[in-house]
Amino acid sequence: MATSVLCCRAFALTMACLLxxxxxxxxxxxxxxxxxxxxxxxxxxxxIVRTEMECAVRADTxxxxxxxxxxxxxxxxxGCDGSVLLDDTATMIGEKQADQNVNSLKGFELVDKIKExxxxxxxxxxxxxxxxxxxxxxxxxLVGGPYWDVPVGRLDAKKASLDLANxxxxxxQQGLLTLISKFWEKGLDATDMVALVGSHTxxxxxxxxxxxxxxGDFEMTSKYNPASQTYLSKLKEICPLDGGDNNISAMDSHxxxxxxxxxxxxxxxxxxxxNSDQEMWSSVVGYSTADTVNxxxxxxxxxFKQFSDSMVKMGNITNPAGGEVRKNCRFVNT
Ligand code: HEM
Numbered sequence: 001m002a003t004s005v006l007c008c009r010a011f012a013l014t015m016a017c018l019l020x021x022x023x024x025x026x027x028x029x030x031x032x033x034x035x036x037x038x039x040x041x042x043x044x045x046x047x048i049v050r051t052e053m054e055c056a057v058r059a060d061t062x063x064x065x066x067x068x069x070x071x072x073x074x075x076x077x078x079g080c081d082g083s084v085l086l087d088d089t090a091t092m093i094g095e096k097q098a099d100q101n102v103n104s105l106k107g108f109e110l111v112d113k114i115k116e117x118x119x120x121x122x123x124x125x126x127x128x129x130x131x132x133x134x135x136x137x138x139x140x141x142l143v144g145g146p147y148w149d150v151p152v153g154r155l156d157a158k159k160a161s162l163d164l165a166n167x168x169x170x171x172x173q174q175g176l177l178t179l180i181s182k183f184w185e186k187g188l189d190a191t192d193m194v195a196l197v198g199s200h201t202x203x204x205x206x207x208x209x210x211x212x213x214x215x216g217d218f219e220m221t222s223k224y225n226p227a228s229q230t231y232l233s234k235l236k237e238i239c240p241l242d243g244g245d246n247n248i249s250a251m252d253s254h255x256x257x258x259x260x261x262x263x264x265x266x267x268x269x270x271x272x273x274x275n276s277d278q279e280m281w282s283s284v285v286g287y288s289t290a291d292t293v294n295x296x297x298x299x300x301x302x303x304f305k306q307f308s309d310s311m312v313k314m315g316n317i318t319n320p321a322g323g324e325v326r327k328n329c330r331f332v333n334t
Contacts, residue, residue, distance in 0.1 A: 028079075028155050028322040037130075037153035042122035045152075046134060052114045053138040061257040064139035065203025066107030071136035072199070072314070073105060074129065076186060077165045079319035081157035082128035084165075085111060085329040098165035103246065104206065108330070111135075115329050128329035129154035133315045140311075143202055145259030148308035150315065155323035158332045172209045172274040176283035179276060186317055192310040194280055194292040198303060200251040201263035205273055207239035207247045213275045214239060221270035221282045228271055235273075249273060264297035 038045045056063040074084040077095055084101070085108065086094045095101060111128070114135060118126045130152045137150050170182045183193040214235045222228035231253060238247045250256030251273045252263040263277075272278030280289045296303035324333055 028081075028318045028320060033151035033153045033316060033318070035149055035151055037151075038122075038126060041125040042118070044121060045118065045126050045130075048117050048121060049114055049131060049134045050138050052110070052117060053135055053142060056110050056113075057139065057142040061143055062203065063107065063110060064143045064259075065199075066105075067110065067132070067135045067139040068199050069203065070105060070107050070111070071132045072196070073101060073165070073169055074132055075314050075317050076168050076170075076182075077161055078157065078321070079317045080129045080133060080154050080315055081319035081321075081323055082132065082154075082326060082329060083157040083160040083319075085128050085132075086157075086160040086332070087330040089331075092159060093162050094160035095162060095165040098162055098169065100169040100171060101165065111329050119327060124325055124327065127154050127156045127323075127325045129156055131329070136315075137311065140259050140307075143257060143259045146304035146308045148312055151312065154318060156326040156329075156332075157319055157321065157323045170276065172205070172276045173212060174276055174279075176279040176286045176289065179279065180289075186314070188310065188313060190289055191292055191306065192313060194289050195296070195303065195306040195310045196314060197277065197280060198261070198263055198296060198307055200274075200277060201259055201261070202252065202256060204248040204250055204256070206245060207249070208245040210235070210249065210273045210275075211239050211241070213273065213278065215241060216275070217278075217282075218271070221272070221278055223270060225269070228269065231271060251277065261296050261300040261303045264293050264303070267293050268297055 053067070070084060071080065073095070074080050074082060077083055084095045084105070086092070088094050088097065096105065111131065114131055115128060118131065133150050133152065133154065137148060141147050168182065168185070170179050174182070180190050180193060183189070188196070214232060218232055219229070222232070235249055238244065238249050252266060253271065254266070255262045266272055267277060267281035270278065270282065272281065279286065281293045283289070327333055
């Protein structure tokens with residue numbers, strides 16, 4: 001603990017960030033994202049986020065999964081605009097209360113911590129949406145995954161949308177065609193989807209999200225293989241038919257703290273933890289997604305390349321309504 005606190009304070013910033021006067025609400029065009037966006041206003045932004053992420057992931061590798069999922073849930077609701085980070089107010093119930101987020105999405109304190117560091121060095125410069133995009137990339141790298149350059153310049157939304165979060169974020173119970181269409185609506189194709197869902201190589205799911213699966217077709221998809229049956233018995237201990245809704249299990253049962261391609265092997269063995277995971281391989285309409293799963297298991301470099309490209313593509317979904325650079329990621333500026 002002491003080491004982690006110390007190392008979080010240990011970075012030395014060599015250049016002062018300039019204060020950028022950002023209009024209170026400006027429109028957002030995806031082409032406005034660039035790699036140089038903060039070169040004058042916060043040249044150390046990447047270093048600041050990276051330092052905090054290193055500390056957080058060293059303290060607990062789960063933090064990598066939390067940040068990656070936050071970015072995904074941000075981007076799927078009216079673009080990557082930090083809307084997922086907004087707290088409820090007297091007049092607005094935010095996305096944190098959405099079915100897929102409540103009791104599930106975590107990492108908000110880590111976001112606050114990174115934001116504090118950014119505000120200390122570059123007040124009013126770096127958006128919460130960009131913070132998430134950079135932190136998600138660092139999260140992946142820090143647990144062994146690929147690096148990609150993150151285009152930046154996103155703006156933070158002035159409002160959240162509970163209804164759109166409930167509508168647009170995919171769920172574990174949805175079938176392949178619904179999942180494909182949910183990604184399609186965001187400009188992402190089935191290949192992007194199979195690559196991006198490879199994120200489940202890290203992190204955990206709660207029993208309430210995999211109960212249907214383990215008491216459903218798990219035995220059939222894993223072909224009653226004795227090793228799979230042993231794994232299934234363990235899952236049923238963690239997740240009984242009644243109760244234990246918040247008990248957790250890794251989605252990649254072999255290397256849940258390492259970003260690798262082992263998740264795809266679990267699908268090929270028919271041992272995907274979520275119904276939605278297994279759909280990528282076992283759905284009767286999923287010839288092309290099954291081929292992609294095979295490819296990423298056979299060729300980790302191909303998976304890393306497509307994952308990086310698809311993360312940039314997902315990260316480039318902007319909110320055309322534009323926004324501001326929030327001072328505190330939990331609240332719009334007053
Ligand atoms: C087919 C689409 C997807 C569905 C249905 C889905 C569903 C889920 C569910 C149900 C969980 C467990 C949540 C809980 O039990 O509390 C989860 C966890 C996770 N998801 Fe997804 N997901 C999808 C795609 C993605 C994508 C595209 C990413 C990132 C780019 C992602 C990243 C993660 C991560 C890292 C976790 C682990 C979080 C943790 O450890 O707390 N998922 N997902």
